[in-house]
Amino acid sequence: MVSNLTDKIPFVKMHGTGNSFVIIDSRSANNLDWNYRQIADQGSCDQVIIITMSNAANCFMHIYNADGSRAEMCGNAARCVGYLIMLEKGTEYITIELINNRILECFKVGDKSIKVNMGKPLLKWNEIPLSCECDPLYLPIELEMLKEPVAVNIGNPHIVFFVDNISEIPLQNLGPKLENHELFPQKTNVSIAQIEKSGEINLRVWERGTGITASCGSAACAAFVASILRKCLATKQTSVHLPGGHLLIEWSKNILMTGDIGFL
Numbered sequence: 001m002v003s004n005l006t007d008k009i010p011f012v013k014m015h016g017t018g019n020s021f022v023i024i025d026s027r028s029a030n031n032l033d034w035n036y037r038q039i040a041d042q043g044s045c046d047q048v049i050i051i052t053m054s055n056a057a058n059c060f061m062h063i064y065n066a067d068g069s070r071a072e073m074c075g076n077a078a079r080c081v082g083y084l085i086m087l088e089k090g091t092e093y094i095t096i097e098l099i100n101n102r103i104l105e106c107f108k109v110g111d112k113s114i115k116v117n118m119g120k121p122l123l124k125w126n127e128i129p130l131s132c133e134c135d136p137l138y139l140p141i142e143l144e145m146l147k148e149p150v151a152v153n154i155g156n157p158h159i160v161f162f163v164d165n166i167s168e169i170p171l172q173n174l175g176p177k178l179e180n181h182e183l184f185p186q187k188t189n190v191s192i193a194q195i196e197k198s199g200e201i202n203l204r205v206w207e208r209g210t211g212i213t214a215s216c217g218s219a220a221c222a223a224f225v226a227s228i229l230r231k232c233l234a235t236k237q238t239s240v241h242l243p244g245g246h247l248l249i250e251w252s253k254n255i256l257m258t259g260d261i262g263f264l
């Protein structure tokens with residue numbers, strides 16, 4: 001699978017709708033002993049992804065943010081890893097195990113289009129997790145023009161603010177404060193969502209451990225779930241538009257996310 005050797009580390013560089021990854025195949029060595037911050041810096045990517053063997057799925061996916069912190073979920077990387085493993089196996093379906101015990105199912109639905117079954121969202125305050133009991137649908141957070149976000153766990157923690165115009169929000173300044181807000185003992189990913197008359201969502205994301213990103217799959221899922229819970233939308237699916245591309249999000253029991261992947 002790995003096609004290149006640079007700085008003695010075998011890797012491929014891929015993106016899922018602009019969310020960029022260095023992906024290291026460590027299935028033969030099962031090695032997790034890497035300097036993730038340095039790899040992310042040199043590879044200028046959003047996350048470093050390590051693939052190892054799994055007893056419960058076709059592979060195990062380990063996720064590290066650009067600051068070296070570990071994450072429990074990465075929807076866009078799952079689409080990239082799913083593509084690579086399906087290519088290797090010559091199949092159109094594989095499974096990926098995550099550190100939070102989730103098993104993600106990946107389906108090939110087009111030449112470079114991959115659908116992932118992300119599982120069920122967690123909605124209780126202690127599942128997000130929050131540091132004290134409060135209503136995740138209207139969190140008591142207010143910062144400049146942002147207020148009362150929804151908290152959702154998609155395998156990792158997210159908050160979603162609804163605004164009239166996402167381009168007016170100074171995310172670069174507000175993102176770090178919200179990521180590190182005292183209500184989130186494990187920090188949080190931060191999304192700013194604008195719902196169009198068509199029912200589609202425009203989204204900007206500040207990723208925990210990474211910063212502003214062109215796309216975040218779990219954030220797109222969180223934004224759709226939050227839109228339904230707050231009764232801003234009443235559909236089973238919608239398109240989420242991010243700076244790096246478009247994701248189709250469906251939610252009935254589980255959340256399904258579909259979008260393109262590519263090599264960098």
Ligand SMILES: N[C@@H](CCC[C@H](N)C(=O)O)C(=O)O
Nearest residue numbers: 071074075076156216217218
């Ligand atoms: N880009 C990802 C999420 C990556 C992890 C996130 N920054 C976290 O710390 O939870 C996605 O596509 O879901």
